[in-house]
Amino acid sequence: MGELEEYNEEEKAQVEGCTKHLEQELPPKQKDPGTFTVPVYFGSVQGRALCDL
Incomplete structure (x- = not known):
């Protein structure tokens, strides 16, 4: 029984x-940032990639 009690x-x-942790207050929701682009590079080729959160 000791092992079961310990468990x-x-x-x-x-x-x-x-x-x-569940009882802690959640942070306020943020506004949706929508879509945005980030620069990407493939060797000497430069472009922009669309990001959607």
């Missing part, structure tokens, strides 16, 4: 740790 204590500690 249960470890599991309880993990659950308490997860609960603590």
Whole structure:
């Protein structure tokens, strides 16, 4: 029974740790930045790549 009790204590500690993180207030949502481009280089060729978050 000692091994099972030890396992249960470890599991309880993990659950308490997860609960603590879940109870923390979430940061406010940010506005959607939409799409934007970033420069890309392939050797001597330069271009722009479209990013969408």
